[in-house]
Amino acid sequence: MLEAACAAAGKLKNRVYLPALLGLLANWRYRGCALAALTAYGVRIAGTLGDILQDDTAPPSLRRQIPRVLRSIREQRSVDVLLASIGDRDVSVRAAVLRALNRLREDAPHLEFGPQFVTPQILAEAKHYCQLHAALAPLAHDGAHRAVRLLRRTLEERSQQTVERLFRLLGLRYPPQDIYAVYRSVVRQSPEDLAAAVEFLEGVLDRPLRRVVVPILEPAANVAEKAKELFGIEYPSPAEALRELVRSKDPWLVACAIAAAGEAGLSALVPEIREIQRTAGAEVGAVARTALAALAEEEGRAWRN
Amino acid sequence: MAELNLVEKVIALEAVELLRSLSPDQLARVASIAQEVHFPPGKVIFEAGKDVDALYVVLDGSVAVSRGGEVLAHAQQNEVIGAWALFDDEPMQVTATAAEDVRVLKISRSDFYELLSDNIEIAAGIFSTLVKRFRKLVEG
Numbered sequence: 302m303l304e305a306a307c308a309a310a311g312k313l314k315n316r317v318y319l320p321a322l323l324g325l326l327a328n329w330r331y332r333g334c335a336l337a338a339l340t341a342y343g344v345r346i347a348g349t350l351g352d353i354l355q356d357d358t359a360p361p362s363l364r365r366q367i368p369r370v371l372r373s374i375r376e377q378r379s380v381d382v383l384l385a386s387i388g389d390r391d392v393s394v395r396a397a398v399l400r401a402l403n404r405l406r407e408d409a410p411h412l413e414f415g416p417q418f419v420t421p422q423i424l425a426e427a428k429h430y431c432q433l434h435a436a437l438a439p440l441a442h443d444g445a446h447r448a449v450r451l452l453r454r455t456l457e458e459r460s461q462q463t464v465e466r467l468f469r470l471l472g473l474r475y476p477p478q479d480i481y482a483v484y485r486s487v488v489r490q491s492p493e494d495l496a497a498a499v500e501f502l503e504g505v506l507d508r509p510l511r512r513v514v515v516p517i518l519e520p521a522a523n524v525a526e527k528a529k530e531l532f533g534i535e536y537p538s539p540a541e542a543l544r545e546l547v548r549s550k551d552p553w554l555v556a557c558a559i560a561a562a563g564e565a566g567l568s569a570l571v572p573e574i575r576e577i578q579r580t581a582g583a584e585v586g587a588v589a590r591t592a593l594a595a596l597a598e599e600e601g602r603a604w605r606n
Numbered sequence: 607m608a609e610l611n612l613v614e615k616v617i618a619l620e621a622v623e624l625l626r627s628l629s630p631d632q633l634a635r636v637a638s639i640a641q642e643v644h645f646p647p648g649k650v651i652f653e654a655g656k657d658v659d660a661l662y663v664v665l666d667g668s669v670a671v672s673r674g675g676e677v678l679a680h681a682q683q684n685e686v687i688g689a690w691a692l693f694d695d696e697p698m699q700v701t702a703t704a705a706e707d708v709r710v711l712k713i714s715r716s717d718f719y720e721l722l723s724d725n726i727e728i729a730a731g732i733f734s735t736l737v738k739r740f741r742k743l744v745e746g
Contacts, residue, residue, distance in 0.1 A: 329723025362724045447617050455630040553634050560613040584638065587611040 304334045311338030319349060326366040336366070340373040347374060351382035354398070357390065364394050368401030375409040384418045387470075388425060390550075392462065399469040406477055414473040420510065423474075426467040427513040431528035433460045436546060438525065439539040440561075448560035452546070455557050464517065471514070475505055487518060540567050547573045555581070556588045563592025566599045609642050610665070610711075618711060621684035622663055623739075627731040635725055639717040645704035651687065654701045658691040659715045667708035673700050680705060692718050 307325065310318035319342075325335035339346065353359050354367040371379040383402050389395045406414060437456040443449045468484040483501055486494035499518055503511060516527035528534040537545065546558035547570060559577060562570040571593065578589035610618065615637035619625050625633060642665070645651055652658045654673060662669075669681040678700065681687050687702050692715055722729045 329720065332723070365724070448613055451613065451617060451620070451630055458629040458631065553631055556611075556613050556634075557630070560611075584612045587609075588613050591608070591611050591614070 303331050307331065307334035307338040311341030314342050314345075316346075319346065323353065323363070327360065327363050332366065336369055336373075339370045344374055344376040344378050347371065347376070347378040347382050351385060354382065354386045354394070355389075361391050361393055364391070365397040368397045372401035372404045372408075375405060375412070377412050380405055380412050380414060384415050387418055387422050392459075392466075396462070396466060399466055403469050403472055403477065406473055416474055419470055419473050423467060423470045423510055424513055426463055426470065427517060428532045428534075430460060430463045430467065430517055431524065431532055431534050433463060434521070434524050435528055435534050435536050436542045438521070438536050439542045443539070443565070446561060446564040448557060448564045452554075452557035452561045455554065459554075467514065467517070471506075471510075479505070539565070540569055543567060544570055544573060547577065552582070552585050556585045559585070559588050559592045563595040566596065568596050568600055571596055612637055615640055615642075615711060618663060618665055618684065622686055624661075624686055624689055624732060624735055627735050628728060632725065632728045632731065635721060635728065636713065636718075637711075639721055640711040640713050643710050643712045645708040645710070647704055647706050647708075649704045649708075651702040651704060651708075651710070652691075652698055654699060655697050657695060658688050658698050659695075661689050661692050661713045661715075661718070662687045662702070663711040663713075665709040665711060668705040669708055669710075670703045670705045671700050672703065691715060 303325070307322065310322055318338075322335045322338050325331040326339075328335075339350075350367050350370055354364055356364070368383060371383055380402065383398050383405070386394065386398045387402075389398065402414065405412060433456055437453060437460070440449055440453050440456070443453075464487065465484070468480055468487070472480040479501070483498045486498040495518060499515055502515055502518075506514060513531055516524060516531070519527070525536055529536075540562075543558045543562050543565075546554050547562070549555060549558075555577060559570075559574050562574065574589050574592055574596075578586050578593065581589065612634060616630060616633045619633045619637055619640070620630075625636060628636065640663070643662075645667075651662060651669060664681050664683055664685050664687070666683060669685075669687055670677045671679045671681060671687065681702070688698070691698070692713070695715075
């Protein structure tokens with residue numbers, strides 16, 4: 302019944318049905334027919350879709366679906382709406398926007414993909430990669446604590462996702478097939494492939510981009526040096542690295558960093574963890590409670606000894 | 607014993623083979639729908655011939671898996687029972703009974719489907735693990 306109603310709404314293209322169709326995007330059972338119906342409305346609803354995409358009070362699960370509609374509407378307006386969200390704070394939304402833009406570039410190469418939006422975002426992602434690298438470096442040798450290992454895995458995963466987003470952005474400015482081939486080489490991590498990738502990028506990228514993108518593909522020690530030189534990023538101690546992560550607005554990173562601080566006995570972070578316990582949601586608050594209990598126990602043991 | 611928090615649940619789920627290819631972020635999303643449940647010794651967790659609508663990850667204790675009264679195996683820490691229940695609503699072939707005090711993480715099928723619908727990359731990761739397992743079986 303609902304499928305038929307969606308199909309009819311798509312044929313009628315009456316705006317009165319838009320709220321109901323958008324509501325169905327959040328329901329996996331009817332998402333397919335809602336996507337098809339919204340696509341049938343065409344470019345006239347691109348602005349409305351953009352409003353939802355940019356509304357950070359809307360559920361991310363809904364916002365992530367909007368680029369799927371826009372990528373099927375092969376018009377310049379879709380590209381413009383997507384480009385406006387290219388730097389969204391939520392990385393899952395950002396990734397969905399980039400996937401849609403890459404698809405549009407492939408399907409409609411005549412459209413304009415605004416280098417004035419893309420270039421600053423490439424620089425922003427490169428900086429983000431260096432920040433993750435700096436946070437990861439002081440934790441690299443702690444194999445004893447399970448929460449530290451989990452945090453390290455999270456940071457490594459985030460770094461890989463950042464590299465993927467960076468190459469997706471490059472694919473909007475340079476020939477997408479070539480950039481994809483370079484990305485595959487980077488992922489494979491074989492020295493020959495990497496050397497060829499660096500050579501290609503050095504030949505193709507404009508100077509400002511070459512300066513920040515190529516160092517990311519270099520060995521870790523060089524990345525540290527370049528992070529300092531390009532973005533002024535200093536490499537912190539383990540406690541400072543965890544403090545920065547605890548202060549980040551990313552709930553999962555905050556939870557991992559708090560658990561790692563608790564396990565590693567870093568009582569210098571107690572004020573920050575108390576603050577998180579007071580202000581965070583239930584799940585992160587529970588992690589903070591456990592960490593504070595572990596740190597109090599550790600302190601008690603130190604006093605007794 | 608205190609309830610596991612989100613990070614502790616993720617650390618427990620990291621050891622589950624079915625979820626091995628998932629990233630910590632993805633595991634955190636699975637952990638957020640996992641409920642901690644306790645079973646005293648002798649308590650039946652699920653029964654042969656009946657519908658099961660959840661997967662269980664053993665956190666502590668031992669679970670006897672039996673068919674027709676004969677114990678076939680014991681599921682221990684980090685092992686999964688009822689994995690197929692997530693993908694198949696046919697009745698179970700075996701009975702699972704707590705052999706001692708057992709603590710498990712329970713992931714219900716409906717919550718899991720809801721999660722997969724918004725996280726296609728989790729579905730892809732689980733498919734990849736299942737395909738590897740199937741290939742290993744076929745290729746011996």
